Amino acid sequence: DIQMTQSPSSLSASVGDRVSITCRPSQDIAIYLNWYQQKPGRAPKLLILATSNLQSGVPSRFSGSGTGTDFTLTISSLQPEDVATYYCQHSYSAPPYTFGQGTKLEIK
Amino acid sequence: QVTLRESGPALVRPTQTLTLTCTFSGFSLNTDGMCVTWIRQPPGKALEWLALIDWDDERYYTPSLRTRLTISKDTSKSQVVLTLTNVDPVDTATYYCARGVGWERYDYWGLGTLVTVSS
Numbered sequence A: 001d002i003q004m005t006q007s008p009s010s011l012s013a014s015v016g017d018r019v020s021i022t023c024r025p026s027q028d029i030a031i032y033l034n035w036y037q038q039k040p041g042r043a044p045k046l047l048i049l050a051t052s053n054l055q056s057g058v059p060s061r062f063s064g065s066g067t068g069t070d071f072t073l074t075i076s077s078l079q080p081e082d083v084a085t086y087y088c089q090h091s092y093s094a095p096p097y098t099f100g101q102g103t104k105l106e107i108k
Numbered sequence B: 001q002v003t004l005r006e007s008g009p010a011l012v013r014p015t016q017t018l019t020l021t022c023t024f025s026g027f028s029l030n031t032d033g034m035c036v037t038w039i040r041q042p043p044g045k046a047l048e049w050l051a052l053i054d055w056d057d058e059r060y061y062t063p064s065l066r067t068r069l070t071i072s073k074d075t076s077k078s079q080v081v082l083t084l085t086n087v088d089p090v091d092t093a094t095y096y097c098a099r100g101v102g103w104e105r106y107d108y109w110g111l112g113t114l115v116t117v118s119s
Helices: none
Strands: A004-007 A010-013 A019-025 A033-038 A045-049 A062-067 A070-075 A084-090 A103-107 B003-007 B018-025 B034-041 B048-054 B059-061 B069-074 B079-084 B093-101 B105-109 B113-117
Touching (some): A004 A084, A010 A019, A019 A033, A019 A084, A019 A103, A045 A062, A045 B105, A070 A084, B003 B093, B003 B105, B018 B034, B018 B113, B034 B079, B048 B069, B059 B069, B079 B093
Parallel strands (some): A010 A103
Antiparallel strands (some): A004 A019, A019 A070, A033 A045, A033 A084, A062 A070, B003 B018, B018 B079, B034 B048, B034 B093, B048 B059, B093 B105
């Protein structure tokens, strides 16, 4: 199994701040890293596929970068509606595709 | 319009078998590249990928639950069924099904169904 480690586990930032969340898989996964956003009481929503491919309708303030064993989700200017828990997930080779433990993002 | 809906019991006794059904519309599991996956989330905890069935009837499971999980499809009914045997209170979770475009792109999700395992 590929283990996914996210940091930090929680984060508090102000509106307008630049926010970054890191994900580190336990082995090289090339670019096969996805990011999901989950708001309280809701199903997860796919934000970014394969490191940096922003899904349709996702605001451009979200971006992803990285390769191998080091990936980052960045929100360039935090908005109140971005309050959520963010999960990384690998999609390297065949399933199973494990998730990270999540990063809870709050507004200061 | 793609929709998915999970259904099943809200309460299951320990050692019983949990059977969940994902009923979907707006796509076909006979179409190349289409998949349905099951993911669960214990209260207040992280997402856990459980199983996937694809257009070619290939099935994949998380190793930690491989001996207890079975995923199957009925394309005529547009349904995917997940069974989990010998449930335990640690299996208490919201269970989601999601459409996969390819094995990896989960673009539509159901609302989830909360299953509690308790005597």
